[in-house]
Amino acid sequence: MSKVKKVLIVGGGIGGLATAIALQKAGIQTEIVEKQKEWNVYGVGIILQSNALRAIDALGLTEEFLAIGTTHSALHIRDSQGNMIFDAPIHPSGKFNMTGGIPRRDFHEILLRAAMKHDTKIRMGTTVEVIENADSFVYTKFTDGTSETYDLVIGADGVRSKVRNMVFGEIEPTFVGQAVWRYTINRPENLENITMFYGQKAKAGIVPMTKESAYVFIVTAEPGNPWKQEDQLHVQMREAFHEFGGLIVELSEQITDPKEVVYRPLETLIVEKPWYRDRVLLIGDAAHATVPHLAQGAAMAIEDALVLAELLQQDAPLSDILNEFMDRRFERCKFVVENSNTLVQWELLQLEGRLPKEKKPNAIVAQSLMKMTEII
Ligand SMILES: Cc1cc2nc3c(=O)[nH]c(=O)nc-3n(C[C@H](O)[C@H](O)[C@H](O)COP(=O)(O)OP(=O)(O)OC[C@H]3O[C@@H](n4cnc5c(N)ncnc54)[C@H](O)[C@@H]3O)c2cc1C
Structure with a gap:
């Protein structure tokens, strides 16, 4: 030793x-x-x-x-409206698949x-x-x-x-020009895996965390790293989903408390x-x-x-x-x-x-x- x-x-x-x-x-x-x-x-x-x-x-x-x-046993890749693009398998590491x-x-x-x-x-x-x-x-x-x-x-x-x-x-x-917004929501029934949604302006996702909870996230371009008004973070996060449709938008209605929005410049x-x-x-x-x-x-x-x-x-x-x-x-x-x-x-x-x-x-x-x- x-x-x-x-x-x-x-x-x-x-x-x-x-x-x-x-x-x-x-x-x-x-x-x-x-x-x-x-x-x-x-x-x-x-x-x-x-x-x-x-x-x-x-x-x-x-x-x-x-x-x-x-x-989670797979990664679902979807378009901005929730239509399937493909399901990616998880690459196993040792016994963890x-x-x-x-x-x-x-x-x-x-x-x-x-x-x-x-x-x-x-x-x-x-x-x-x-x-x-x-x-x-x-x-x-x-x-x-x-x-x-x-x-x-x-x-x-x-x-x-x-x-x-x-x-x-x-x-x-170094700031890279993007930020991520995250918010904890109730886990939707039947959502087993991480699901990513690709839009033209942003990418978003839902991540199951426990039996009852998940979080939604959205990655946005933020040129110049602009200051965000804290008491408006929930409104701004919901607005970031404007080009999306379907499940992710339904879930984004749970974003109601600005204090619970975790916004991070990357x-x-x-x-x-x-x-x-x-x-x-x-x-x-x-x-x-x-x-x-x-x-x-x-x-x-x-x-x-x-x-x-x-x-x-x-x-x-x-x-x-x-x-x-x-x-x-x-x-x-x-x-x-x-x-x-x-x-x-x-x-x-x-x-x-x-x-x-x-x-x-x-x-x-x-x-x-x-x-x-x-x-x-
Ligand atoms: C938006 C975002 C999302 C992420 N998502 C993921 C993910 O999904 N999966 C993943 O694997 N990684 C993710 N990461 C990365 C992950 O969070 C970090 O890599 C990880 O937390 C690094 O751990 P750390 O202990 O090095 O630093 P930290 O977790 O930052 O811990 C540092 C600790 O040091 C303390 N500290 C700071 N300064 C001092 C000081 N001077 N004296 C004493 N204590 C001090 C802090 O209070 C803190 O407790 C994400 C990162 C970001 C920014």
Whole structure:
């Protein structure tokens, strides 16, 4: 086993909690600092692709996921009026030949409970103020006035990572020109699978999350990233469906509360390798934040956690372990980020009627998801 015995994780999101679970299970003492005073995970849900379900299984959490979330056995592709274009099969990853959906709050709760069960120490309302890399340890000072040394510090603090900016310099995400609107609705009877609807101006979808709930989403072009009036978000989201008809429009009538609309301008970022400096490593969105066109961001964060925990069990110098981590993670995460960005560019060209006929967005989705099923 490596000499890494004590690890600080900055950020208690999907990546931070998954890393804590995987490291504690590997016998490595972990501590999380989370800047929020109380957990404040936003509503709506998350799609977990087959490789994400495999990764959740590796964390030992399949039963917990299935107790709340739901699974889908195909992806239905429809036109803007709901007419069938085709049904895409799910590409299996290991034994998982399905995708999953679950409310984000429930998913976070499952990860949090598991991290606590494995004795992860979590300090809320706290972040790092000073990080000093030394040869054999990292010295950290926290905003609550305390200080501590660790063998490894992990920045799992999301797309606007403070750890990244403290240790790697200013690296900012890029707005891609689109935004996504999401809203939780009652799950329609007989809706088993994720269903996507392609219009001329936007694409929309319905994602079953639990037995009773689903969420609708719509991706719109938002040139210049315009400001949105918060108390009008429900009206604007419903208006975004104007070119659609049938089921998705019927369901959009449930969009009545502006506070429940989750509107996100989409951003992308890939930190050049390596994602570590001495004893500080970035994982998850802090290193590779992707737009959700392949629904792979959470999967990549959980895979980062599993690979790191596996490698830290080797009896090898930390720099060798972190180099191997980069060999196993960089190209895969970059592939997700780049293919997702290509999808954005093609969708924006399509909107202007300038997408060459040979460019097929659905083919990129299929090829990318097929690649992601590979065992990490
Ligand atoms: C609109 C949208 C839809 C998406 N849909 C999907 C999907 O369907 N499927 C999928 O797989 N992925 C999806 N993703 C991506 C997925 O949400 C992210 O990839 C994933 O949450 C990354 O986890 P993370 O832990 O790296 O970051 P985060 O989940 O952002 O967690 C970061 C944590 O760090 C904390 N933090 C921040 N700064 C500090 C600090 N200075 N100190 C301490 N703590 C700090 C935050 O409060 C937070 O708890 C989507 C993303 C977007 C934007």
